[in-house]
Every structure is written in structure tokens, then in C-alpha cells.
Amino acid sequence: MQETRLAVLDGLVDNQALPEIMKKIITRLEEIHPEMCVKIEICDEAFNGNLFRLSLAAADLNVFSEKSASNGSNSPVSWSIPFCGSAGEILGYFHLTYLRPRQPSASELKLINEFACIAGLAVTRIHADTTLRQAATVFESTREGVIITDLEARILTVNRAYTDISGYTETEVRGQNPRLLQSGRQEPLFYQELWASLRENGHWQGEICNRRKNGEIYPQLLSISVVYDSQGEPSHYVGVMTDISQLKQSEAQLEHLVHYDPLTHLPNRRLVQSRLQHAIERAERQGQRVAVLFLDLDRFKNVNDSLGHPAGDELLTTLAQRLSERLREEDTVGRLGGDEFLIVLENITEPEDAAGVAQTLLKLLEKPFSLTTSRAHVTDELLEAGIKCRHEVYIGVSIGISLFPDDGRTVTELVKHADVALYQSKEQGRNTYRFYTPTLTAAANERLALEARLHRALANEEFVLHYQPQFDTKNNALIGCEALVRWQSPEEGMISPLRFIPIAEETGQIVVLGEWVLRTACIQGKRWLDAGLSPLTIAVNLSGRQLQQRDLVQRIALILKETQFPAHYLKLELTESMIMGGGEQAVELLHALKALGPRLSIDDFGTGYSSLAYLKRFPIDELKIDQGFVRDIPGDQNDMEIAATIIAMARNLHLKVIAEGVETQAQLDFLIRQDCYACQGYLFSRPLSATEFARAILKKPH
Template sequence: MKVPHTSAAGLGRWLTLANLASAATALLVASVLLIVFQFLLLRDAMVEDLGVQAHIVSDNSVAALLFNDGRAGTETLNALAASPSIQAAGIFTLGGRQLASYTRGRAAPVAAPAPSLLEAGHRFGVTRMELVRYVDSEDVHIGYVVVRAGLDRLYGRLLGYIGLTLSIAAGSLAAAYLLVRRMRRRVKSAEAHLHYLAHVDPVTGLPNRHAFNERLLFALSRVDRAGGSVGLLLLDLDNFKIVNDTLGHQCGDRLLELVAQRLVDCLRSADVICRIGGDEFAVILESDAGTQGALISAKILAALAEPFAVDVHDIYVTASIGISVYPQDGANLETLIRNADTAMYQAKNKGKNAFELFRPELDQRVQKRLSLEVNLRKALERGELELYYQPQFSLKDGSLVGLEALLRWNHPELGMVSPAEFIPVAEESGLIVPIGRWVLCTACRQVAAWREAGLGDVHVSVNLSARQTKDSQLVEDILEALRETGMSPGQLELEITETVLMENVHANVELLQRLQTEGIRLSIDDFGTGYSSMAYLKRFPIDQVKIDRTFVRDIPGDGDDEAITTAIIAMAHSLGLSVVAEGVETEQQLDFLRKAGCDIMQGYYFAEPGTPERIQAFLRNSTVPTEKIRA
């Protein structure tokens, strides 16, 4: 059964008519009451006026009645000619005999009053009224005067009042109509503005998340009725936060506006694009969704590859896109969106600037990730996290110069979970902050324990994540750990990756300066994988750089990696920084790095990461066998 539908415009007209009808009814009732009230006032005034005149006639008729002088009575009545409303009058004895009479024009003479009139004093007819007054002599009734007046003047005055009242009512109704129309226009304007705010993104002018949900539901219902498919593209701009942090939100908003324009240009007229979040867009493909999703995604990535001119900046933006198709990738809106989101994050995990079609196995990966997060939340409480330590050796004399604390997760059922699996989960979920705090405190306590065991003052390096650098309590947590364990700030080295440093350069420079002021050593981890340059190195107050293992792995033999490694070492030394090479696993790698001037080695060639118990052997004999480091 169809549900009757009333349009907003039709409803507005009915509301206008209802308001006007209510106003008209109120005015009509008020007018009628006023007219009735005015009629009663006029009638009472007429009764009072006739009563006064009848009283005068009564006083002047005493002698005529006492002496039965009809002529004198007639003269008295003739004085009523001055009152145009009086039609006739008469003087009567108590027995009802008429002593004298007066008539105006062709008016009929008055007759002796009926007993009811004598009792009431006056009565009204349709066109006239009659009034009677007794004539008294020494407080004794000797007769009475009857006066009859026409109601023409009363009706005339009443009609004039009715006309005035109706004119005022009509004017009020017209004013009410104009006011209602004006109010209705304002309401419609407010409704339109509210609808705009509810459905349109103010930055890009695109439909927002609310409108996206409505349009996607409509598209899915159309497929349910007529068949076909609907494609959904979820697009997330890669590293957009860096633009906001470095250039400001105004530039960020302008960039979003330009991105939206390019996205619109990439789509067909039937497609719908919406902005559903800060840097997230959604595209609804309502035809040929199964084949067009990948083509349009590729077109979008190509369009975004060109730089965006924002003020004086040329900004490069990439995107990660996830694609799902209804009905095969989801039976309802929520599932379709979730699966597109899953595909989008897979595109990000593949290195960003890519698109990914949803596949069932991707959902399995998401479920695995969720399970991993749930278990990771309990890992700290259950004591499943452990710290391993990997020694670092001086290439100059083979002495052990420090240890890097490496996080390990020993799950009772899953066994040793790879850091490559759980560290990204901890970072995304925010668990990295409490975990990082635990790593820092545990490493400092272990160094204190080794010192108490007579193993000397060991230097330890701890990695900081992106989330930790944004934690307002970070510096206080570090200083508290040092105070609690009695560890010297110079024994602690904090490693931060290039990518993390570049997320918010100004804030990170301030953070590093504060840490350096406290005497803590600072190192750039995975150097060479991000924004490696002399300019960036000069900006950050650091003591050391670590060459990423990806460059060490293929040397010697890979000319590019050899050139990059040599350049990093030379660049760092020119700024007075020491250099650590991680991932050293062969003698050939060691020889190349020694010749290039590298300062410190770390890798399986020297020692694997070990538990605190295993690492004590290196602390008791803190040099590498001489055959491993040859001058």
C-alpha cells in the first residue's frame, strides 16, 4: 500500500491557509462581539435619552391631567418635534383614556400601553421602541406618558460601526496575510539553509556524509527494484595532516576545495561524489559499477598526480582508494561501506597512492587485525611483552657502546608475534603510548639493575613513535623514569624516524630541543627513507643518524645503495654527527661501511637481539672478537 505523500510546498500552503483561517475566525468572533456590544450600548443610550424626554413631558403634564386639559397636554407633546427619532407620543389617564397625542408625519398614533409594557417600562420591536413613564402628583400616579421612537438612526449608527469594524477586520486580515506570507518566506529560507547545512559540506560544496548515506540508500533500493549494481569508492588523501600542520588549516581547506574540483571532473554525470570526513571522499557509481570502479580510480589517481597551486605553494597529493560493489560485496549499506573501507586501508598498506578492490580475504585480514588489537590490549596486563636488547659496537676499537631496546610480544597461544604485525596496530589504536611508556621505564630499570650488578653504566636506545611525540606527558614520563632509576640522561638515547619528525616540524624541533637540554641523546632512525637532506639535518638538534637496513642489505654490489650510504655518512660527519649502520650481517658489508667511515655497527653479524640474561655476556666482555673488526 502506498503511503500518501504531501510535498513540503503543499504542506506550506496548507499551513498558510490554516493560519489565515484561524486569524479570520478570531477576527470574525471579535467583530461580532464588538458589534453586539455596540448595539447594546446604542440601545441603552437610546432608552436613556427617551427616558429623559419622557420624564420632561411627564413633569409638564401634571396640570393637564389634573384639570383634564387636552389642549395643554398636546402643547406639551409638540415639544417632542425637536427630536427627529420620536415618531409618536401620548398622555394617558390611569384608566387608559388618551388625553393628548403627538405624531410625526404619517406615523400611527400610540395606543394605551399593555400591562406588560407598564411593568417593563420599555420594549423594543424590529423597527421601533416604546417607552412609558408615570405622571405623579404628590407621589401619586395620576397618568402616564407613552413615547414611541424609530430605530432608523440606531441602525444607521450601527451599520456605520459595522462598516468600520469590517474595514478594520479586513485590514487586519490583509496584514495577517502579508505577515504570514513574510513569515512563511523566512521559514522557507531557514529551512533551505538548514537543509544546505545538513546535506552540503561548506568547504568543498559537495554533499556531506548525511547526504551520502541518503543517496547511497536510494541507489541500493533502485538496484533492489530494477537490478544492476552500485559501486562505492572510498578515497582518503595520503598524509594530508602534514599539509594542515605545516601550511595551516586555511591552505588545507583550499587544497580540499581544489581536490574536490578535480574529482568532479573525473566522474560521469550520473556519478555522485561526497565529502564524508576531514580528508575522506566517497564516490557512488550507479551504472556499470563492476567494470568502472577500477577505471575511474585510476583516472582519479592520475588527476591527483598533478601539483595543486595553493597560494605560493605547489602541493602534491596522493590518495588511497577502496572499492566495493553492491550487491556482491555487501548486502546492505553498512557492510558495503565497511568493505570499501577495508579495501582502502589495504591500498594504504601497499604503499599508498593506489586503489584496491575488495576481496573476501581482505575482510579476514581486518578480523585478524581486530583480534590482534584485542589481545594487544591485554598483553601489558598479562606480562606478555618483553624487551630484547641488541648490542651496538664501535667500529674503531670493537667496544660495546650501547644497546637498542627492541619490543617483543610472546603470546601464550600465538607464540612470538612479529613486531611488523603488532606495532602498526598499536600505533593506529593508540596503544603505542602506554606500551611506549612501559618500554621506556622497563629499559631504564634494566640499565639500573645492570649497574647494581656491577656491570657498569650501559647506554640504551629506545624508539619513539609518532603518537608518543604528540603526548604532552612524554618529557615528564622520560624524566620521571630517569629519576626513579638514577640513570644519567646521557645514558639514554631516543630514536625517532624521519617520517615522524616531518609530520610536525615546528613542534618536533621544540620537543627535541627540550630533550637535548635535559642531556638526553637523540638519533634519527631509518635515515635515508624519507626527507634526507642537509637542510633538514641542520634543523633538528640531534646527535646521531642510523642508516636504514634497506640500504645496508644490498651492499656491496648495489651501486645506488652504496652511493646513498656513502653520502649519508659524509653528510652526517660534515655536521658533526655519528653514524650507526643497522642490519649488518656479512663481513663484506662491514668492510664497505668501515671504508666509508661509519662509526657504529649493529646487526646479526655481531650479535642477535637477546634477553636481559643473555645480553649480560656482552656486558662482561664488552668487545667483539678482533677477527670481526679488522683495521
């Protein structure tokens, strides 16, 4: 017996597997009682008891059947005797089978009980070992950092995850107080509450900022529990920590997506509206004003069209930076979408404060934006040479301002009214700001009414063409005229094209209107020719929308055929941005138009962002300097330089230049000095009706 006990203990010390040890017990028992066949069944699933039992049983069955055959017996008797752990729990069974039916004797039972004790001891020990090993594996392999301290909070041990998270090795922290991890971000009160909770509930859990060895501060979810000994007395603390910096980061990213504009990283419409809501509430309490500034870039479409969408994006991003840098901490700037921005100004006492900010913003845009041009907008030669094109771009912004509580008390009202005021800024020349006034709303309503009337006007033939003559600057000879559409409304009288053309552009009615203008001008030109008046070129504007029509060339060919107006007396005016952004297609379209016979002119030249090299590829005859550059001659040095440059550039490209909006002799003198080919403007004549034109201009020798 003693021998067996020693053998088992040896096995345990040598870390032998349980089946080995059990085998020893079985062998020993069967040696003592050769007529007995022994099987051991272990209950604990953790030992894979099923497998163990099967393998032993299979071996024993062979033995058993041999023994049973040699003895000629056919009714063996079996006994099952349980063996238990220290707490009396059943760990397994000894199954005894006698080759001849009989009951175990008292001495046999005593012996089996003693062997059961030894088996129990082996199972319990191995069980404990396994549990410990499993716990140790969990401790080492878990992704949570674990830290065990004594009751004085001295660190006893930490796991690998802890060293990974904190950056400290176990040796560095052993014996230390976890205080060494503190970030300094938590108030002393925070720690007082933590200890109080540990004392009262034996547990604390929460988020805490700690410091890694490299100084980095990171958020973690920490759970501390008191460990009690077998007497129920506290013996240790165990802290389990999860590094949640990744989680926090994802949370922050999500928050960013929901509330911020991905392009400019400014607050989006949702966030800026919520900030405005809070600003309104604060202002209400403090008796202050809030100003809402609605910004929309001027002719931003030109940038996209001429330089490409990525360049437009670059401009928006740079602008967003400029705006944010310039505003105060308490102000909010957000992007509503497209080229629209909203600014909320708090602590405003007088409307002038808001006007001051608006002026500052306009000033911000006096500096040009330097943009990289996309591939489609540089020529192949440049690309081959590996030259990256950067463009200096000036852009204006129009601003509408509404004030709380003066112009509205809710977010919706304030934003809507700022938008109405913005529209007014656009109407009144752009690159400026306007405050909301109730009359502006009336104007907005009127605009809607105008849109509806425009539909009828086309059907009712309320439009007429006026003709403004163009003269050779050198000899004052009449070289042609521009056909300009006028709306003679039965209700309102003459409506300015500045009012209805933008609406017609937006609604698409410009296509029908543009075609009507072309046809009418051709009919008129043919009439003048037939009347024997001196032939002249008639210029007609084509809108961007018309250029997008797939059958534009055929349509124009048809009009020329129907009206019998000679194509070489027709001049088509296209705007710069319309063709600059059109790529190869625009080149093809212009060649097709040109093949019909008319001359081609680029209108509003200087307002877009033409690439000189690109311009060469279009079959253009003429550039028209935008009246914006002519208006301030000779006062504005800048404008004069631009006009002079355009003229010089056109000369190099062998293009003619015509200046529009010439109103004063000084302007004309300047243009003559620069060798500008032709002029058009009030200095010579305002646009005239066909009859007036024929009478005053065509017959007048100039």
C-alpha cells in the same frame, strides 16, 4: 422633515461621522416635540456602538433630569422603536422618553418612523462605506499579491503587494493578460487544467513559477477564484498570490542540512547510503554492477597536527571539489565524516572499471594542496610582519573497493566490505587501492584477535628489544643504535611491529609498551657499559600518546635514575607531527626533556609539514630522514631532492642528519655525497638481539 433628510444627506456627502448625523436627528426630533427625550442606540459593533450610545445617553440624561426636575414629574414613560436596513435587519433603536406619562400619538409615530428611515439610511451608507474602506485597506495592506481581472482575463486592478512581488506597476499591467507573468516553466497542460478547474469548481489553487519584471523566476502559491454577481453569474476573477521563494529557500536549506555535509557540501553518510540503495536497485534491474569506493586520507592527522585544524578543513574542502569535478554525473561522492569519503559508481561492467576510477583518484592527489596556515603555526616574527603562510601539502589516499553483486547485496554489506578493503590498502603501504576479497574479512577478524592478544602479551612479557646499529657515514664508526621492539608470540612466532604498533597506538597500549621499551633499553645500555663495552647512544622512540602524559618528564627521570643509565647516552626519537602541532606546550616539554640530559631526534623527517622557522625553537639535536625518501634513491629524482634538501636544511640549523633504511651502496654513496652525517639500514646490519648485537657489533672494530 425634508429639511432633516437634506441635512443628513449633506452630512453623508461631507463624510461626517455617524454621531454627528445622529445628533442632528435627535435635535430635530426634540425641537418638534420638546416634551420628548430621544436616545439612539446603534446595534452594529463595527461602529463602536457601545461608546456612541454611552456618550449620547450621558448628554441626554442631563437634559432629561433638568426637564424632569422642572416639571415635578417622577414617572416618565419610555418607548423603544427599532429602525431597520434595506433587508429588514435591525440597525438600532430610538428610545423615547416622555416627561409626562403618555402614549405616542399616531402622528408622532409616523414622524418617528420617518426619522427612523433617515437614520437607517445614514447607518447603512456609513456601514457600506466602512466595509469598503476596510476591504480596500486589506486589499492594499495585505502581503499577498491580489489581482482582479474581468472574464476575458484582462487585469482590472492589482494591489501594492502585487506590484512589489512582480515588479510591474498597476499602470503597466492594467488591461494586460496575466500571461505576461508566465515563466515558461509550466506546460500548456498545466494551464488547461487550471482553467478547467476554474470553470468547474470556480476555484483553483496551486504552486506556480512566474517571472518578475526583472526576469527573475520565482515560485508562488496562487489561488484563483471566480467572483459572481448578485444574479449568480461570473463577473470577475480574483487571484491571490504568495511569494514562496523564501519558504522554498528555507526548505532547501533544511534539506541541505539533513542531507549534506556542512564543511564540504558533499552528500553526507545518510544521503550517500540512500543513493547507493537506489543504485543497487537499478543495477539489479539492468544486470549491472555497482562499485563502492571507500576513501580515507593517509596520515591526515599530520596535516591537522602540523598546520592546524583550519588548514585540514581547507584540504578536505578542496579535495571534495577535486573529487566532484572528476566524477561522472551519475556517480555520487559523499563524505562519511573525518577524512573518509564514499564514492558510488554506477554502470560498472567489470571490476577493472572501478580500478580505473581508483587510479584516476590517486592521480588527482598527485597535485599538491595549497593551504593557509593558522596563527599558531607561524612564528611571531612572521605574524608581526603580516606575512600569511601558505603551505604546499601532498597527501595520499587509500581506497577500498567492493562490488555489487559480487561482494555483497546490501548497502551495509557493501560499505563494510569496502572498509575492510580500505584497511588492506592502509596495511599495504597506503596511497593505493584494494578490492574486497573474503580473505580480507579473515584479516580484519585476525586484527581483532591480535588486539586481544596484545593485552596478554604485555603481561606475559612476550616483547623483546632488538638493536640496529647506526654508523658515521664518513668513517664507518659506530655511533649508536636504535632500540626496536619485537613481539615474540608463543602462538605465532615473531609478529611484525608494522602489524601491532598501529593497534597499540589506537588502543593506547603504546603508553605502557613505550615505557617498557625505554626501561629495557636503559637496563641493556647500563649492562653493556658495566661489561666494559664501548659506550654508545641508544635511540628510543616516544609515541604521541606518551607525549600527552602530563608526568612524562618525571617518568623518564625516574627510569634513568632507577636504571642508572647515563642520560647523555640516551636519544629520544619523536615524530615531526607530534611536536609541530603542539604549540608552546611542545616547546616547553622538549626543553624539559632536554634538561634531563638525553639527545632529541626527529623521526620520519619529511613526512610531516615542518615549518623551518618553527623547528628552530625546539632544542633538537638531530633529524632522521624517513626511509620512504631513501628507498627509491637513486631512481626517484624527487626523493633525492627531498633528502638533499633535508640534509642542507639541517646543516643550516646546525642539526645532525641520520638516514634510515639504507640498503644499497648507491644510496650510501648518494648520502655521503650530500654530506649526511650518519646511516642506519640493512646495508650495515639488520636489527639484532642484545646478545647478537654485543657479539657482532660492539666487539667488531668498525
